Amino acid sequence: MGVTDMIKFEHVGLRYGVGPEVLSNVNFTLEPGSFHFLSGPSGAGKTSLMSLLYLGQRPTRGLMTMFDQDIGSMSREELKEIRQRIGVVFQDFRLLNHMSAFDNIALPLRINGTPEKEIKDNVIELMEWVGLGDHQHMLPNTMSGGQQQRIAVARAVITRPRLLLADEPTGNLDDEIGLRLMNLFDQLNRMGTTVLIASHNQPLMEKFKQHKRLILDKGHVELLTPKKSVKDKIRGAF
Amino acid sequence: MLKFAKNTGILGVSHDRQRYDLPLDKDGGSLFLKILIILMTFLAVLALSGSYVLSAMKERWSSGLENKASIEISAQDAEGNILTPEEINNATDNIFHFVKSHPAVETVTIMQDEDIAALISPWIGDNIAFDQIPMPNILTVSFKKNVEFDTTIFEGRLKIIAPQARLDTHESWLKDVLRFTNALKFAAILITTIIGLITIISIAGAVKTRMEVYHEELELLHLMGAADNYIAKQLQRYIFFSSLQGAAIGTFTGVVMLLIIKLAIGQMDMGLLPDFSLTLTQILSFVLLPVFIAFLGALTARHTVLRVLRQMP
Ligand SMILES: Nc1ncnc2c1ncn2[C@@H]1O[C@H](COP(=O)(O)OP(=O)(O)OP(=O)(O)O)[C@@H](O)[C@H]1O
Numbered sequence: 001m002g003v004t005d006m007i008k009f010e011h012v013g014l015r016y017g018v019g020p021e022v023l024s025n026v027n028f029t030l031e032p033g034s035f036h037f038l039s040g041p042s043g044a045g046k047t048s049l050m051s052l053l054y055l056g057q058r059p060t061r062g063l064m065t066m067f068d069q070d071i072g073s074m075s076r077e078e079l080k081e082i083r084q085r086i087g088v089v090f091q092d093f094r095l096l097n098h099m100s101a102f103d104n105i106a107l108p109l110r111i112n113g114t115p116e117k118e119i120k121d122n123v124i125e126l127m128e129w130v131g132l133g134d135h136q137h138m139l140p141n142t143m144s145g146g147q148q149q150r151i152a153v154a155r156a157v158i159t160r161p162r163l164l165l166a167d168e169p170t171g172n173l174d175d176e177i178g179l180r181l182m183n184l185f186d187q188l189n190r191m192g193t194t195v196l197i198a199s200h201n202q203p204l205m206e207k208f209k210q211h212k213r214l215i216l217d218k219g220h221v222e223l224l225t226p227k228k229s230v231k232d233k234i235r236g237a238f
Numbered sequence: 239m240l241k242f243a244k245n246t247g248i249l250g251v252s253h254d255r256q257r258y259d260l261p262l263d264k265d266g267g268s269l270f271l272k273i274l275i276i277l278m279t280f281l282a283v284l285a286l287s288g289s290y291v292l293s294a295m296k297e298r299w300s301s302g303l304e305n306k307a308s309i310e311i312s313a314q315d316a317e318g319n320i321l322t323p324e325e326i327n328n329a330t331d332n333i334f335h336f337v338k339s340h341p342a343v344e345t346v347t348i349m350q351d352e353d354i355a356a357l358i359s360p361w362i363g364d365n366i367a368f369d370q371i372p373m374p375n376i377l378t379v380s381f382k383k384n385v386e387f388d389t390t391i392f393e394g395r396l397k398i399i400a401p402q403a404r405l406d407t408h409e410s411w412l413k414d415v416l417r418f419t420n421a422l423k424f425a426a427i428l429i430t431t432i433i434g435l436i437t438i439i440s441i442a443g444a445v446k447t448r449m450e451v452y453h454e455e456l457e458l459l460h461l462m463g464a465a466d467n468y469i470a471k472q473l474q475r476y477i478f479f480s481s482l483q484g485a486a487i488g489t490f491t492g493v494v495m496l497l498i499i500k501l502a503i504g505q506m507d508m509g510l511l512p513d514f515s516l517t518l519t520q521i522l523s524f525v526l527l528p529v530f531i532a533f534l535g536a537l538t539a540r541h542t543v544l545r546v547l548r549q550m551p
């Protein structure tokens with residue numbers, strides 16, 4: 001499937017209720033297979049932008065294109081299919097506390113109807129990869145923040161999504177596991193997944209400075225490519 | 239039946255997986271719904287059996303009297319003069335021949351003097367020489383079932399043959415009884431319907447509350463691209479099994495209650511009430527009631543869930 005624009009925002013605005021615009025006149029394009037960081041000060045609207053991308057809400061104005069399709073004109077069925085192609089790591093994880101770590105990670109596969117045998121093999125393999133191989137039956141709320149985050153990441157990548165959105169996926173993790181997860185994202189990206197990671201983590205972004213950055217500030221987005229001398233500009237944004 | 243529903247997946251139970259994505263079986267709110275369904279089914283059993291009993295009563299009363307009439311040929315003429323036995327018997331014979339040849343009449347018999355004596359003995363005593371006092375004659379007539387005819391014209395013809403003849407069709411009495419039982423039956427059916435409606439409304443309410451409680455979980459499933467159907471099936475299955483359980487308990491309790499009532503009535507020996515035994519269809523209706531309520535519940539749940547989900551972006 002030849003998608004030319006994975007994500008395209010044209011004059012997109014978002015406000016909550018009658019409040020001020022959290023995002024105003026946002027314009028950017030992400031090509032398929034690209035890898036971007038989304039950075040910006042706290043409260044800049046990173047999570048809000050993410051929520052537009054995972055179709056958790058609709059923009060209050062502007063045009064949003066994903067997988068070359070106008071989101072505003074899509075049917076429920078089409079939106080459902082788009083959602084199944086997106087993996088999301090939520091900033092607050094959103095794990096289901098009544099089911100085991102295993103079942104949490106298996107959920108997207110069950111939703112898209114994968115056979116149970118296949119689910120078992122895939123989930124166990126991935127849990128071992130993120131270092132939670134012997135935590136299959138634990139309930140998320142009995143696990144540490146870092147462990148919960150790894151479950152959230154595993155759940156987001158288990159379907160090998162075409163688009164991966166991760167909101168602060170390395171916030172609660174020590175450097176070693178943080179790097180391990182970044183390598184996981186890199187590997188997915190090399191297999192064709194478009195990746196967008198919202199992050200505050202300067203050292204981490206420095207380590208992966210080959211990736212482009214979207215800088216969000218006061219509701220606007222600026223795209224910085226590594227070729228330019230970005231360091232000063234980014235410093236200014238924090 | 240349940241097994242079939244399970245295997246075909248119409249209840250959302252697939253791959254033998256008894257797992258809910260929502261923490262449905264872990265909350266106490268369902269107890270309220272279950273108790274409500276128990277109560278409603280219990281009442282439905284009583285109302286339903288009430289309507290069955292009324293049907294049986296109506297059947298019994300009307301089948302004894304419908305299409306039947308009696309003709310009395312009085313021992314006095316219209317002016318009050320006592321007639322001789324010969325005159326009475328002549329009039330009776332004439333009437334008998336007329337009635338017997340009437341197209342709407344199935345059978346006609348002349349009541350024997352002994353039978354009449356038995357009827358009137360409570361009023362005039364046993365030791366009576368019937369050949370000494372003039373006795374009325376009574377003919378009992380049964381009409382053919384599907385033949386329409388005018389009883390007033392029929393009675394007019396009788397009066398021409400013998401002016402002292404009187405036709406009694408039990409009609410007005412029967413009409414009152416039928417009107418009465420029909421009204422009761424209507425009330426029973428109305429009560430059953432109201433119970434059904436209340437059940438549907440409470441299930442819908444319970445599902446809505448549940449969806450508010452689990453809003454975050456539902457939204458998550460939705461964001462992961464779960465089809466509305468996938469989510470609906472889970473609540474549907476959950477409501478199906480909890481209302482099946484509740485309805486089964488309610489029906490069982492209701493039937494036990496009926497048996498107790500039956501025993502009590504049996505001891506009272508009330509001749510007017512019909513036998514309390516049920517037909518096979520009626521017994522089947524009690525067996526199917528819980529299943530019906532469970533399906534009704536599942537359908538209501540499905541409808542409610544889909545409506546709430548449609549409001550998500
Ligand atoms: N559900 C909401 N209702 C109303 N306002 C909201 C809501 N979510 C976010 N906001 C507002 O939108 C703005 C952007 O918030 P957002 O969470 O998108 O920022 P962020 O960049 O993700 O911040 P952080 O780095 O701290 O996670 C904030 O001013 C916040 O108060």
Ligand SMILES: [Mg+2]
Nearest residue numbers: 046047091167
């Ligand atoms: Mg945020």
